[in-house]
Amino acid sequence: DVKVTQSSRYLVKRTGEKVFLECVQDMDHENMFWYRQDPGLGLRLIYFSYDVKMKEKGDIPEGYSVSREKKERFSLILESASTNQTSMYLCASLGGDQETQYFGPGTRLLVL
Amino acid sequence: QKEVEQNSGPLSVPEGAIASLNCTYSDRGSQSFFWYRQYSGKSPELIMSIYSNGDKEDGRFTAQLNKASQYVSLLIRDSQPSDSATYLCAVKGSGGSYIPTFGRGTSLIVHP
Numbered sequence: 731d732v733k734v735t736q737s738s739r740y741l742v743k744r745t746g747e748k749v750f751l752e753c754v755q756d757m758d759h760e761n762m763f764w765y766r767q768d769p770g771l772g773l774r775l776i777y778f779s780y781d782v783k784m785k786e787k788g789d790i791p792e793g794y795s796v797s798r799e800k801k802e803r804f805s806l807i808l809e810s811a812s813t814n815q816t817s818m819y820l821c822a823s824l825g826g827d828q829e830t831q832y833f834g835p836g837t838r839l840l841v842l
Numbered sequence: 843q844k845e846v847e848q849n850s851g852p853l854s855v856p857e858g859a860i861a862s863l864n865c866t867y868s869d870r871g872s873q874s875f876f877w878y879r880q881y882s883g884k885s886p887e888l889i890m891s892i893y894s895n896g897d898k899e900d901g902r903f904t905a906q907l908n909k910a911s912q913y914v915s916l917l918i919r920d921s922q923p924s925d926s927a928t929y930l931c932a933v934k935g936s937g938g939s940y941i942p943t944f945g946r947g948t949s950l951i952v953h954p
Contacts, residue, residue, distance in 0.1 A: 763941075770946065771946065772930070772944055772945060772946035772947060773886075773930070775941065778941065788941075820885055820886075824940060828940050829874055829891060829934070829940075830876075830888055830891070831886075831888070831932075832888075833885035833886050835884070835885050836884070836885045
């Protein structure tokens with residue numbers, strides 16, 4: 731079974747802090763994604779990566795950056811957290827069939 | 843802008859009934875269509891994918907695709923309280939893109 735793990739299930743941070751969210755997948759997938767999910771707004775793509783050190787902006791990249799130094803690990807960075815970044819953050823990887831996305835359990839981030 | 847539209851619901855059905863969830867999409871060249879189930883506080887999981895016009899059945903679930911009318915639906919037969927969740931429709935567009943566009947989801951409540 732594909733396993734996608736995220737470093738934290740719940741996180742509380744202060745405004746202005748630098749926040750790291752980590753995602754690891756164990757299936758050697760090339761493509762990985764970061765989404766945020768907010769009530770009424772659905773899933774919105776922040777960034778994705780199609781290979782090590784390669785990244786592309788999604789629909790809402792402002793205020794975020796990403797890092798992919800190893801194939802299995804894709805990190806989302808909030809350079810200076812703000813209250814409007816309070817959200818559920820979901821990482822996903824794309825299976826070898828290039829069709830199925832596998833999601834991690836999510837990180838619920840609260841920025842105070 | 844590629845759009846995927848779903849009625850947010852909630853859709854409430856009695857146990858044992860058929861639940862019908864609908865999704866329309868704007869990109870006429872879309873090739874791949876997915877239904878994800880998301881329980882409250884959990885991450886989405888893929889339950890059905892469909893690629894050609896017609897019906898695809900998997901247990902109590904049937905996905906229906908009509909590309910001419912640009913809609914895809916999910917039928918759940920013999921609905922159970924455990925089916926209560928939000929159902930996300932996702933569509934992959936044309937042009938070789940592997941990034942799906944998600945609808946905002948329909949909340950389904952199956953009451954005993």
